[in-house]
Amino acid sequence: MKEIKGFIFDLDGTVYIGDQLIPGAKETISMLRREGKKILFLSNYPLETRMKKVEKLQRLGIKAEINEIINSSFVLTEYLSKMHKTARILPVAETVVIDELQEKGHIITCDPEDVDVVVISWDRQFNYNKLNLALQAVKNGAKMVATNPDPTCPVENGVVPDTAGMIGAIEAVTGKQVDVIVGKPSTIMANVALETLGLQPEECIMIGDRLQTDILMGRNAGMKTALVMTGITNQKDMKGIDIYPNYLLDSIAQIQDIFSNQ
Amino acid sequence: MKEIKGFIFDLDGTVYIGDQLIPGAKETISMLRREGKKILFLSNYPLETRMKKVEKLQRLGIKAEINEIINSSFVLTEYLSKMHKTARILPVAETVVIDELQEKGHIITCDPEDVDVVVISWDRQFNYNKLNLALQAVKNGAKMVATNPDPTCPVENGVVPDTAGMIGAIEAVTGKQVDVIVGKPSTIMANVALETLGLQPEECIMIGDRLQTDILMGRNAGMKTALVMTGITNQKDMKGIDIYPNYLLDSIAQIQDIFSNQ
Numbered sequence: 435m436k437e438i439k440g441f442i443f444d445l446d447g448t449v450y451i452g453d454q455l456i457p458g459a460k461e462t463i464s465m466l467r468r469e470g471k472k473i474l475f476l477s478n479y480p481l482e483t484r485m486k487k488v489e490k491l492q493r494l495g496i497k498a499e500i501n502e503i504i505n506s507s508f509v510l511t512e513y514l515s516k517m518h519k520t521a522r523i524l525p526v527a528e529t530v531v532i533d534e535l536q537e538k539g540h541i542i543t544c545d546p547e548d549v550d551v552v553v554i555s556w557d558r559q560f561n562y563n564k565l566n567l568a569l570q571a572v573k574n575g576a577k578m579v580a581t582n583p584d585p586t587c588p589v590e591n592g593v594v595p596d597t598a599g600m601i602g603a604i605e606a607v608t609g610k611q612v613d614v615i616v617g618k619p620s621t622i623m624a625n626v627a628l629e630t631l632g633l634q635p636e637e638c639i640m641i642g643d644r645l646q647t648d649i650l651m652g653r654n655a656g657m658k659t660a661l662v663m664t665g666i667t668n669q670k671d672m673k674g675i676d677i678y679p680n681y682l683l684d685s686i687a688q689i690q691d692i693f694s695n696q
Numbered sequence: 697m698k699e700i701k702g703f704i705f706d707l708d709g710t711v712y713i714g715d716q717l718i719p720g721a722k723e724t725i726s727m728l729r730r731e732g733k734k735i736l737f738l739s740n741y742p743l744e745t746r747m748k749k750v751e752k753l754q755r756l757g758i759k760a761e762i763n764e765i766i767n768s769s770f771v772l773t774e775y776l777s778k779m780h781k782t783a784r785i786l787p788v789a790e791t792v793v794i795d796e797l798q799e800k801g802h803i804i805t806c807d808p809e810d811v812d813v814v815v816i817s818w819d820r821q822f823n824y825n826k827l828n829l830a831l832q833a834v835k836n837g838a839k840m841v842a843t844n845p846d847p848t849c850p851v852e853n854g855v856v857p858d859t860a861g862m863i864g865a866i867e868a869v870t871g872k873q874v875d876v877i878v879g880k881p882s883t884i885m886a887n888v889a890l891e892t893l894g895l896q897p898e899e900c901i902m903i904g905d906r907l908q909t910d911i912l913m914g915r916n917a918g919m920k921t922a923l924v925m926t927g928i929t930n931q932k933d934m935k936g937i938d939i940y941p942n943y944l945l946d947s948i949a950q951i952q953d954i955f956s957n958q
Binding site for chain 1: 819820821822823824827828831832835847848854855856857858860861862863864865866867868869870871
């Protein structure tokens with residue numbers, strides 16, 4: 435692991451859970467920085483800006499720059515800006531995503547007859563009217579681009595519906611699959627991470643708590659991968675699954691042990 | 697076709713479109729009644745009571761009894777009453793369905809910790825909060841029963857999202873398929889139709905405009921089937937489809953021609 439130049443961390447379930455830092459996370463990140471490693475934090479969570487993530491990490495005692503944070507709404511905006519200089523967008527999404535799109539010059543519209551892309555994200559104001567607007571826009575030829583494929587998001591005392599709920603509803607009524615999901619496990623997100631780090635995939639490791647997003651993305655992109663047991667996945671979930679990480683870690687803290695033993 | 701004893705008609709796209717009767721529909725039904733045939737109208741549409749359907753048919757000039765109407769909310773209520781004398785139900789559904797359930801003695805609840813069945817139907821008040829309640833109820837062990845699988849419903853100038861939108865959202869966040877969909881093409885609806893008619897499947901014909909619901913249900917149940925070209929299906933849609941009706945009719949009116957030529 436000492437040879438690896440870029441350490442890409444998932445956040446929720448890996449570095450922290452809600453507002454609690456995983457024990458040893460701060461020390462592990464500090465140690466990696468001292469060793470001259472590049473650090474990146476990669477999150478599918480589309481309800482917070484990158485700046486909010488920086489503030490949260492700093493509040494928890496981890497120093498981070500905005501350029502070290504990549505979330506699914508940032509990747510979505512970058513992706514759309516490469517496709518269209520200015521896209522006409524019907525958002526099934528919250529203010530954070532809409533604001534990022536507008537800042538990049540995209541045009542927000544609610545007229546389904548004049549839409550290039552239906553942007554689908556976690557939307558706690560999702561309702562039948564938005565579902566109908568998305569259906570009409572897709573029938574008129576709009577593409578569908580989503581931030582992330584997560585069915586649920588962990589919260590205190592359980593889970594709540596995540597972006598997959600909105601995707602599921604819209605796919606069912608349109609009879610079409612979304613054209614692109616930019617977040618993990620998509621290689622689109624992996625590529626933004628690699629460009630940001632300026633590294634090759636084989637020089638990087640993806641560390642996270644979800645097989646279907648973190649580990650799958652790392653593997654598909656050609657990175658090393660490490661699964662931590664502090665989040666959504668437990669040993670039981672590993673049975674019968676075809677996605678194996680290179681490292682199986684109790685927690686992010688174990689990276690320090692590996693470095694001191696190597 | 698003269699040998700057939702029970703004629704089961706889909707409504708929208710077959711007998712009428714919106715508020716327009718299909719030309720010849722009234723005369724065909726009258727002719728079948730004169731010939732001593734039993735008539736049944738079978739609709740997946742869950743937003744109107746059976747009585748409203750009777751009133752609509754009579755307004756359009758077709759005499760019908762309430763016992764000749766079977767809709768998906770009626771079948772759902774019958775099905776649940778066989779399963780549970782009184783079920784505790786979380787409804788993702790409109791007032792018509794909720795009223796029918798309450799009339800049969802089922803208990804409507806919004807407490808996801810105390811739900812036997814999440815009832816899923818076409819719901820124009822569907823929103824993120826209802827999606828979350830359904831998720832929590834299913835995580836607590838509730839079953840999912842849906843009225844109908846239709847992606848969209850035809851309206852003047854196009855289509856709007858139907859029950860598949862609500863099913864798609866809930867399936868995506870729960871990671872589970874709905875336990876039962878009672879409407880066409882389910883044999884549950886076919887069996888309610890056959891019980892009501894007091895006939896065997898081979899004595900009946902299902903006449904409708906949708907391959908995936910009307911014709912598939914008729915075929916699966918062992919009935920004869922007839923596809924009419926006055927609704928959602930056109931000749932183009934027949935290519936590459938594996939669901940063939942016994943009769944391909946321009947419209948319901950052609951049944952008169954068949955009777956006069958036989």
